[in-house]
Amino acid sequence: MIALRHAALLALTLAPMPAVAAPLTDLAAIDRAVAAFTGQQIGVPGGAAQPVDRRLRLAACAAPLALSWYGNAQTSVLVRCPDAGGWRVFVPVSADRVASTAAPAAMAVMRGEGVTVMVAGDGFSVSQPGEALDAGAVGNWIRVRTAAKADPLRARVVRPGLVELPVD
Template identity: 30%
Template structure:
């Protein structure tokens, strides 16, 4: 009798040891089946990242834009349940027209259980743009020593930017700017290369001739501007286009 009781206790202890495993098997089996029947968030994110990487690379090559880009796909709702697609997913750009900034992609399954989902993302493009190395007041003429080229996310530069120092050097500021501030096109205007009272050379250009004569500037002028010039030979006041320091042109 004692031997029977001891055997029963050993058997009962063994059953109790295996009980958690036996109970877990249906749960684990159910979870694996459920996970296999849905398209995972990782698959949607992967499809979006792959599509955007190719789209951004092609766009930059077509536009001849040199820069570094980053792609960040937003987190998806964990409650999202989409049937597992039996064909490769199709991804297209929903908005905007170009794959830059905040974008929305359309991920679509065209299989036996079709569905469509929109995945938001952000594409950041970093380029080297002109920034000031020191504060400058309004009407200051920008020198090469006032500039440096720094990497910035151009998606954050709503006023625009400049990528060539030649677009900045020699220009006049329309407003005061701080050190490390990105220079936008609206911050610049052409600086005067002729001042009132300057002695200039007037180039009168016709179809078959060109005549040079001395003149005096009556107003300041930047390249391309029309200013008043006094012809020192005839004393007549004419309108002439500024072409450079001490040089104006009149079309005859």
């Protein structure tokens, strides 16, 4: 009887455990985040050249995705999961964007406009509302004022309505 119990316990411990599906990141959410970041839809000049590859299996990200331009010519958007051990994906931007950046830069933020001020670093991002004290094109540094800080801060224009204070 004892040998039978040991055999049953041994069989249970050696039996394969059922696979538990780990939660995955919604790839359509990445597409929406890139569209919001660039201000353009997929396939439109200045937007993602194509949707994120649906074969990707990326672990779910507890923190909000961090997006930034990649490369001097801004030909890709870097999408990162800032969680510890997170992932990163490079999303190519429509080639028409490169041609459009050769033209004089249009102002993405106007003086007096309400903007979102984002502080981003390795593994985190925090944002709050603010006011642009200068006009600027994407990539320009402008002065902004937040409700929490009376003194103006210098921030880089990321896209219309969004400025960033990078923390390295």
